[in-house]
Structures are given as structure tokens and as C-alpha cells.
Amino acid sequence: MPITLSRITVAAYRVPISSPVATSFGVMHNRPAVFVRLEDGDGAFGWGEVFANWPAAGAEHRARLLVEDMGDLLLGQPFDDASELFTQLTEKTHIRALQCGEWGPFRQVIAGLDTAMTDLVARRAGLSVAQYLNPQAEHTVPCYASGIAIGQADHQITQGQEAGFSTYKVKVGFDLTQDTALLTGLFSTLGAGETLCADANQAWALPEAERFVAACTDLPLGWLEEPLPADASLTHWRALADQSPIPLAGGENITGTGGFADAIATGVFGVLQPDIAKWGGFSGCWPVAQAIRAAGQRYCPHYLGGGIGLIASAHLLAAAGGDGLLEVDVNPNPLRDAFDTWQGATHRGTLTLSDAPGLGITHLPDEIAEFVTYSRDLHI
Known part of the structure; x- marks a missing residue:
């Protein structure tokens, strides 16, 4: 059955760390993340994560990119499966990414959304993603x-x-x-x-x-x-x-x-x-x-x-x-x-691995709530 998304919840997080993580090209002075939750009209849901390590302000940027540049392409749109979401978003954001030259951020947001959609589909099937x-x-x-x-x-x-x-x-x-x-x-x-x-x-x-x-x-x-x-x-x-x-x-x-x-x-x-x-x-x-x-x-x-x-x-x-x-x-x-x-x-x-449906994640841990720097809940 086609999946019509009715809700998108996204949040950016940033945790201070006492010991920076150094690479040959730069240093991470905190640990960021962007988590996204998709929900369909029947209440099925799935979780995904968007790459946000670089640049330093990447987490908040990618969360806003998801909300402001892709929300209109997701809510209320029917998808047969996760791969259709991946293909459609890639095609429909091509000119947007070309206009600003931000291929990486668009690809990373789509990757996180695809992970969430695959989690949702596997959860509906009663199977772990694996x-x-x-x-x-x-x-x-x-x-x-x-x-x-x-x-x-x-x-x-x-x-x-x-x-x-x-x-x-x-x-x-x-x-x-x-x-x-x-x-x-x-x-x-x-x-x-x-x-x-x-x-x-x-x-x-x-x-x-x-x-x-x-x-x-x-x-x-x-x-x-x-x-x-x-x-x-x-x-x-x-x-x-x-x-x-x-x-x-x-x-x-x-x-x-x-x-x-x-x-x-x-x-x-x-x-x-x-x-x-x-x-x-x-x-x-x-x-x-x-x-x-x-x-x-x-x-x-x-x-x-x-x-x-x-x-x-x-x-x-x-x-x-x-x-x-x-x-x-x-x-x-x-x-x-x-x-x-x-x-x-x-x-x-x-x-x-957990044998629970999807990725086995039902909700985010309570203890990370204090580290939210940006969050939005879109729904129809």
C-alpha cells in the first residue's frame, strides 16, 4: 500500500565535550547530530539520522534544510516504498542543490530521510531492517x-x-x-x-x-x-x-x-x-x-x-x-x-541486533533532550 507521510519531526543536537576530536583536516569541539522521525497516516513511524559532523554549524543547517527545502516535497505525498522517496527527492531537489552548490547537505538529508522511511516500512512488515x-x-x-x-x-x-x-x-x-x-x-x-x-x-x-x-x-x-x-x-x-x-x-x-x-x-x-x-x-x-x-x-x-x-x-x-x-x-x-x-x-x-521491528528504536532517550539546539514538528 502507498505510504503517505503525515508528520515529520526533526531535531538538531549539540553536546559539549571536554576532549576535542582531532582529524588531519580539522577539530570537532562538540558532538552534533540530527535525528528525524517520519510518520504515516496510519501511525506507523520510522527513525533516521542525517550526517552533521562538518561543517561546525552543519547540524542546524541540515535540520532547517530538511524542514524548509524538503517538507513541501514530503508531507501528503504518496510513496510506494523507501526507494521511491529516495529517487523522487533526489530528482526534485536537483535544481535546488545546483542553485546553491550544496550537493552534500541535500544528499545527507535525503539519506537520513531514506533511513527513516526504510525503518517505517520494515516496522510495518513486522521485520527488523536487516x-x-x-x-x-x-x-x-x-x-x-x-x-x-x-x-x-x-x-x-x-x-x-x-x-x-x-x-x-x-x-x-x-x-x-x-x-x-x-x-x-x-x-x-x-x-x-x-x-x-x-x-x-x-x-x-x-x-x-x-x-x-x-x-x-x-x-x-x-x-x-x-x-x-x-x-x-x-x-x-x-x-x-x-x-x-x-x-x-x-x-x-x-x-x-x-x-x-x-x-x-x-x-x-x-x-x-x-x-x-x-x-x-x-x-x-x-x-x-x-x-x-x-x-x-x-x-x-x-x-x-x-x-x-x-x-x-x-x-x-x-x-x-x-x-x-x-x-x-x-x-x-x-x-x-x-x-x-x-x-x-x-x-x-x-x-x-535487536529482533524488534525496524531498527528497534521507539523513542529518543530522555537524557539527550537537554542538548536540542533546533527542532520542528511538521504535520498535516
């Missing part, structure tokens, strides 16, 4: 510890080990000599069967990336993530891949089915990492995940944000299967932690 996508979906997904600052990695890896992780990803791209020296030392802290990966966050041009790879040739890194800008030429990516014994990873800043088809076809990536909150939602990322798996490549969804997007990423990985890992940021974030995704368990190396 089971809705794939009846043979896994019930658990393995996780790795992410967002680890290279200068604090000794401490954070020890904490990660206590939490049950066995794979860790540290942020590099600050000082090549210091980064490589610190990485070398970190291997002595790892136990048997543990893996260390590195994330440069697009820090280098090809010559610097080549120097890093040469300096780390003898280090058994699990992967090297975004050593080059996502829009670097294929020639540069190929040149680096040809000389790197370390698998290259990327995908969080690739958008569009065509963009991922090209990335898969090149064969330069050992690991591909679509981000469900940045582009595609389930309608875009589920076919991409299937294509990655069909090509024999490793699918590890990228994610760094609030609790809804993390849970959605887990359902996507559970449906895709394979040897992928769920990214779990180890830095404090009340907008993620309040969802109690592990249901009180201290072991974080594996996440067990």
Missing part, C-alpha cells in the same frame, strides 16, 4: 574501535582491549615522521590476533602518501584509509595502490551508484566504506554493499555520529554479511551512548 533487506541476515556483527588519536593510542587501545575489541583504527596525517614512529611503537601493545589500521582523513597528496607507505612497508597494518583526497585522480590512486603492501580503504566520501561502481571496478581499494548517513541511506547503500560483496571486496560501513546511524549501519552490515566490521567510535558521545546499543554489556567487540 531481515527486511535479507531474510538470511546475520544476528550479530563484529566491531572495531575507531576514532583513536595517535597521540593517545596507547591508552585508548588498552581501553579498547578491555572493552573486547581486537581491531583498532588510529588517526594519522598530522606529522609523517612522528606518525610512523608512533605507529611502529603501537604494535608492541597489541595481543595475538589483534589488528591495527590507520586513517589519514585525506591528508596527503601522492608524494606524501608514497613516503608514508614506504615508511610503513614493514608494518602489518590492516588497511590505510583515505591516504589521498577522495577526488584525487584515478591515476594517483592506482599509482599508490601498485606500490602499497597495505590495503587501501575509502568510500565515506564517495557518492552515487556510479561513483561506487567506478571505485569497485578500479580494484584499487581493499576495503570500501560507504556511509549510510552521508549518501544513500538504505536505498543507496544496500545495493552498493551487495555490489562490493559480489566483487569479492571487503565491505566495512563507515560511521561516526549518533546512535541511530550506528544502529542503521549495523543492520546494513548484518544484511550484507561477509568479513566486514562495524566502525565504533571510542570517543565519548552522549548522542550515541544514550541509545544503549549494547544493552548494558561492556563487551563491544560484537554487537547483537
